[in-house]
Amino acid sequence: MTIARLSGRPPRRVKGTTTLNLIELQQSLRERVRSAAAARFGVELEQVPSEVPPRIELGDLAFPVAFEMAKRIKQATGEKRNPRAIAEELRAELESAEGVARVEVAGAGYLNLFYDRARLLAGLSQTAPADAPAGDDARPKRMVEHTSVNPNKAAHIGHLRNSVIGDTFVRILRATGERVEVHNYIDNTGVQVADVVVGFIHLEGMSLAGVRALDASLKEDYPFDYYCWDLYARVGLFYRGGDPDAKEDPERLKLRVETLHALEEGGNPTAELADYVATRVVHCQLDTMARLGIRYDLLPRESEVLHFLWSHAFERMKESGAIHFQTGGKNSGCWVMPMETHEGSDEFEADKVIVRSNGTITYTGKDIAYQLWKLGQVDLNFYFKPFRADADGRAVWTTTSDPAQAAGHAPHFGRGSTVYNVIDARQAYPQEVVKRGVAAVAPQVGENSSVHLSYGMVTLSPAAAEELGLELSAEEKTRPFVEMSGRRGLGVKADDFIDTLEANALREVRERHPDVPLEGQQRSAHSLAVGALRYFLMKWTRNSVIVFDFKEALSTKGEAGPYCQYAAVRANSIFRKLPDGEMETAQRLVAGVAAGESGEAAERVRRVFDGEVGGEIWALVTLAARLPEVLAQAASFAEPSHLAKYTFQLAQAFNFFYNRDENRILEESDAPRRAVLVYVTDFVRRQLTDALATLGIEVPERM
RNA sequence: GCACCCGUAGCUCAGUUGGAUAGAGCGUCUGACUACGAAUCAGAAGGUCGCACGUUCGAGUCGUGCCGGGUGCACCA
Numbered sequence: 199m200t201i202a203r204l205s206g207r208p209p210r211r212v213k214g215t216t217t218l219n220l221i222e223l224q225q226s227l228r229e230r231v232r233s234a235a236a237a238r239f240g241v242e243l244e245q246v247p248s249e250v251p252p253r254i255e256l257g258d259l260a261f262p263v264a265f266e267m268a269k270r271i272k273q274a275t276g277e278k279r280n281p282r283a284i285a286e287e288l289r290a291e292l293e294s295a296e297g298v299a300r301v302e303v304a305g306a307g308y309l310n311l312f313y314d315r316a317r318l319l320a321g322l323s324q325t326a327p328a329d330a331p332a333g334d335d336a337r338p339k340r341m342v343e344h345t346s347v348n349p350n351k352a353a354h355i356g357h358l359r360n361s362v363i364g365d366t367f368v369r370i371l372r373a374t375g376e377r378v379e380v381h382n383y384i385d386n387t388g389v390q391v392a393d394v395v396v397g398f399i400h401l402e403g404m405s406l407a408g409v410r411a412l413d414a415s416l417k418e419d420y421p422f423d424y425y426c427w428d429l430y431a432r433v434g435l436f437y438r439g440g441d442p443d444a445k446e447d448p449e450r451l452k453l454r455v456e457t458l459h460a461l462e463e464g465g466n467p468t469a470e471l472a473d474y475v476a477t478r479v480v481h482c483q484l485d486t487m488a489r490l491g492i493r494y495d496l497l498p499r500e501s502e503v504l505h506f507l508w509s510h511a512f513e514r515m516k517e518s519g520a521i522h523f524q525t526g527g528k529n530s531g532c533w534v535m536p537m538e539t540h541e542g543s544d545e546f547e548a549d550k551v552i553v554r555s556n557g558t559i560t561y562t563g564k565d566i567a568y569q570l571w572k573l574g575q576v577d578l579n580f581y582f583k584p585f586r587a588d589a590d591g592r593a594v595w596t597t598t599s600d601p602a603q604a605a606g607h608a609p610h611f612g613r614g615s616t617v618y619n620v621i622d623a624r625q626a627y628p629q630e631v632v633k634r635g636v637a638a639v640a641p642q643v644g645e646n647s648s649v650h651l652s653y654g655m656v657t658l659s660p661a662a663a664e665e666l667g668l669e670l671s672a673e674e675k676t677r678p679f680v681e682m683s684g685r686r687g688l689g690v691k692a693d694d695f696i697d698t699l700e701a702n703a704l705r706e707v708r709e710r711h712p713d714v715p716l717e718g719q720q721r722s723a724h725s726l727a728v729g730a731l732r733y734f735l736m737k738w739t740r741n742s743v744i745v746f747d748f749k750e751a752l753s754t755k756g757e758a759g760p761y762c763q764y765a766a767v768r769a770n771s772i773f774r775k776l777p778d779g780e781m782e783t784a785q786r787l788v789a790g791v792a793a794g795e796s797g798e799a800a801e802r803v804r805r806v807f808d809g810e811v812g813g814e815i816w817a818l819v820t821l822a823a824r825l826p827e828v829l830a831q832a833a834s835f836a837e838p839s840h841l842a843k844y845t846f847q848l849a850q851a852f853n854f855f856y857n858r859d860e861n862r863i864l865e866e867s868d869a870p871r872r873a874v875l876v877y878v879t880d881f882v883r884r885q886l887t888d889a890l891a892t893l894g895i896e897v898p899e900r901m
Numbered sequence: 902g903c904a905c906c907c908g909u910a911g912c913u914c915a916g917u918u919g920g921a922u923a924g925a926g927c928g929u930c931u932g933a934c935u936a937c938g939a940a941u942c943a944g945a946a947g948g949u950c951g952c953a954c955g956u957u958c959g960a961g962u963c964g965u966g967c968c969g970g971g972u973g974c975a976c977c978a
Binding site for chain 1: 905906914920927971977
């Protein structure tokens with residue numbers, strides 16, 4: 199990964215040249231505007247906003263600063279100044295800057311800057327070295343929790359949205375130089391696990407040995423997590439006495455409560471069976487995520503939060519006064535956290551119960567405890583042991599209550615500075631409670647250290663639901679979408695869907711490349727399937743609800759991952775055919791022009807960027823150069839879809855460039871022009887490849 | 902009742918912390934392949950940015966009020 203970092207120390211300069219870096223250039227121009235505003239007009243600008251003009255003809259960078267200044271001058275002196283006149287005065291100041299060819303005042307008072315294109319080309323495409331490798335423990339650590347699927351069934355497409363958002367966000371943070379720790383929380387003692395355990399024990403009459411035997415007998419096309427998926431749905435039906443529309447039978451629900459209690463208690467046969475089931479399902483889910491290149495550092499388990507962490511966190515909550523014991527009223531006998539900001543009423547209680555009157559802990563309570571640990575606010579550490587190794591050999595760790603199992607060489611987990619929880623938008627309120635709880639217990643870390651990375655759910659179009667064999671009620675048919683439901687067994691299983699994508703992609707690849715060995719075809723098909731799926735889940739802003747439709751999700755045309763991959767593949771294929779040494783020649787030429795060399799060659803390089811076609815090429819270069827800025831923005835807004843949109847735009851711009859007859863590289867006979875085209879294409883494919891990699895998408899060799 | 906999210910082209914969605922002529926994809930129509938790879942490209946049609954006030958030099962973006970849709974407000978997770 200070679201991505202310039204935006205914050206911290208400035209990017210290095212290449213020795214012996216005066217190559218300009220785009221970010222440095224913008225900084226220095228901003229400084230010029232600021233000092234000129236102060237010197238000529240006595241206006242102190244705290245920040246100098248800049249923007250990219252809507253069209254390349256309007257320039258490379260614009261400062262809409264004259265409007266604000268006119269207002270300030272009027273406020274200070276009462277004198278009315280025309281924004282255009284102000285802009286005119288600032289213009290000369292900017293025009294003399296190195297790397298700026300000219301400045302125009304446009305519209306009502308925009309300052310539009312045109313860069314010296316040929317001169318800047320080398321600097322734009324110069325990417326700073328990647329940041330210090332992880333292991334630098336001094337840097338603050340970002341904690342990202344995602345996936346966290348209940349370990350009682352196979353993951354579906356809705357879970358994938360969570361994982362892909364989380365994983366992409368992790369990649370974005372790392373690309374901007376952040377230190378990141380990734381958690382996948384395992385709720386191994388919750389209701390959902392209890393329900394499948396009820397299924398195994400009471401519907402199937404199995405003991406742990408029986409479950410093991412069953413597991414061993416299952417075939418590849420119907421693995422353990424699929425079995426649990428169906429069993430879980432059967433248990434849901436069982437609670438309702440066999441009628442999906444009936445109410446749950448309180449007598450049958452007693453089995454759930456008993457089981458849940460046994461799981462929380464631990465150290466009994468039911469808990470052992472549950473542990474086997476949950477662990478096996480986690481392995482399956484990890485396999486699914488690994489297909490998409492998603493991995494984790496740590497799998498913290500609820501059983502350890504409960505048995506190990508809770509008592510410490512509970513003490514801190516009590517000491518700090520964040521919670522108190524209720525002796526009367528509706529919540530009598532409970533430990534509650536007051537939520538003053540929330541209006542209470544007869545119907546809705548304002549206070550949030552943390553510990554129930556029967557002594558058990560609510561989900562919110564556990565979450566506050568866990569969150570406090572992640573932020574290093576509980577004076578206790580878990581024991582850790584390796585869970586398994588990833589395909590690349592790196593260990594994924596998990597927690598354990600058993601000191602005998604603890605590894606002596608575990609990494610230093612926890613003690614993060616900021617925690618990002620990827621959780622769906624419906625849990626906004628409980629997340630708010632957790633955030634408040636953490637801040638109440640540990641005011642020094644405050645509310646800002648907890649970020650709820652919320653996202654809308656993935657629902658099914660009625661057509662998709664019917665394709666899955668669901669009979670829709672009349673009411674459901676009128677709705678724009680149908681919610682997925684594990685309880686009803688309704689959902690698009692992640693592995694099934696990836697299989698379909700791979701099969702489709704393989705068919706296309708085989709058609710185009712019948713000579714390539716099957717293994718190579720499958721590799722490409724896999725990359726394309728991952729590209730299609732990850733892009734599909736990433737192209738929406740987090741807020742929007744995705745209505746899943748098979749046709750749309752399977753499409754590889756238009757705004758889709760394969761479109762972006764295709765642009766990179768085409769660029770790469772040019773370089774496969776390019777004579778040896780031509781890339782190096784191009785680099786020398788561009789570097790020479792950047793260093794201020796004059797002469798006929800430099801002049802011809804300059805001319806490449808003239809005119810309409812030249813303007814288009816330049817627009818492509820500046821768009822490609824914007825990747826670091828986009829990454830920084832995606833990171834600070836916590837909105838990975840910005841990167842997806844940018845990647846698509848870059849691919850689109852490249853295709854536009856590529857399709858122009860004037861830009862056919864291998865047929866270009868003018869040597870300097872050809873060199874510039876080679877140089878630009880190489881830069882764009884590198885940026886495109888980096889952008890895709892940050893989205894978790896590889897560029898296949900062929901497609 | 903209270904809180905949060907959403908309303909932009911026929912459909913699905915972007916819109917860079919208030920900026921220039923509101924953009925994509927899909928769909929529709931018209932064109933371009935003995936290919937630096939057509940999973941592509943060029944072009945056309947398509948919008949009172951839910952409505953009304955307000956703030957501002959400037960509003961899809963900010964404020965207020967309506968209208969319409971979604972979600973949440975458990976001793977469930």
